[in-house]
Amino acid sequence: MAKILLTGATGYIGSHTWVALKAAGHDVVGVDNFSNSAPEVLNRLAALTGSAPTFENADICDAGALKRIFVRHGVDAVVHFAAFKAVGESAAKPLEYYRNNVGGLVAVCQAMQQHGCRHFVFSSSATVYGEPVFLPYTEAHPLSPMNVYGQTKLMGEQVLRDWAASDAAVRVAFLRYFNPVGAHESGQIGEDPRGVPNNLMPFVAQVAVGRRPHLSIFGNDYETPDGTGVRDYIHVMDLAEGHVAAVDALLGDAGTFTVNLGTGSGQSVLDVVKAYERASGRPIAYQFSPRRPGDLPAYWADASLAKQLLHWEARRGLDTICADSWRWQSLNPQGFEATPA
Ligand code: UFG
DSSP states (O other), rough: OOEEEEETTTTTHHHHHHHHHHTTEEEEEEOOHHHHHHHHHHHHHHHTTTTTTTEEOTTOOOOHHHHHHHHHOOOEEEOOOOOOOOHHHHHHHHHIIIIIIIIIIHHHHHHHHHTTOOEEEEEGGGTTSOOSSSSSOOOOOOSOOOSSHHHHHHHHHHHHHHHHHTTTTEEEEEEEEEEEEEOOOOOOOOOOSSSSOOHHHHHHHHHHHTTSSOOEEEEOOOOSSSOOEEEEEOOOOHHHHHHHHHHHHHHTOOOOOEEESSSSOOHHHHHHHHHHHHHSSOOOOEEEEOTTTTTTTTOBBOHHHHHHHOOOOOOOOHHHHHHHHHHHHOTTTOOOSSOOO
């Protein structure tokens, strides 16, 4: 059992990983500043894990706050989720993205260095690969992100590789996520975007629950089997369990490693819509719209390296993903904020 610091702990992937780490017997200290999450998540985590969460409200760019947290808690490893993640917003606010995603990362690494903590799990993204030279993407695929968000993830990888090169005790797990979707099977935590969802699954969920009239499908003329975009959708609990496997590997004798966290197969937008209709029993109204600028037609992971190195693979398919998403959305139609204090 180890003590794991989670930054961005009350966000979508952070909260699910918190549950998975506790289930695996680890101690968790969560840090967040609620810039894109709700305090109500902590109540849900208390109920799901059966114990009061250990939590610090702090900004990862605040070196003084980080220092106090490391002194107070004696941390064995850090899983770093705290970052901005909206591709469109990243083009409009590049400096905020570089400050939080790169500057915040450096601040966390410096705090770790000062307190003798050398195990780091980094939330990278399949977006670092860019235009496919071949598919599926392997970890050896060339790196060429197509937007500011992706640049911040590639820079984050570089910061960590340089830190690891300077200190043989530093070990980093680079986890390149494909498209995380779904929710904890309890329906108590899930994805709760502020404003209009940028991503497909939360948008579909809000159409199913009646918050939005219809989905716009961005493009039906791609060279894919049904003309709509293809992605590798991974259940967020599979992703969370991938983090547990990564933490255990780092704390064992694994050195630094880089793995894709995906399922190894692609699904189209229309596949997702149909699966969601089956799961919810409701029709999902949609219309075809022009392609979204910057979208790639299709990509998915070669997921074999994670299986080989971590003995981990995604277990939950698209029907489970949609059933769990729908349980979360129907139990919490307005998300966390609607919960009475
Ligand atoms: N889509 C629609 N309508 C919508 C939203 C999305 O048709 O309202 C389509 C997109 O065109 C795409 C697919 O659904 O074909 C998936 O789109 P998402 O926005 O859900 O996900 P992306 O693949 O665009 O982006 C995700 C993450 C990014 C990450 C990127 C690359 O949101 O953070 O994967 O890994 F950078």
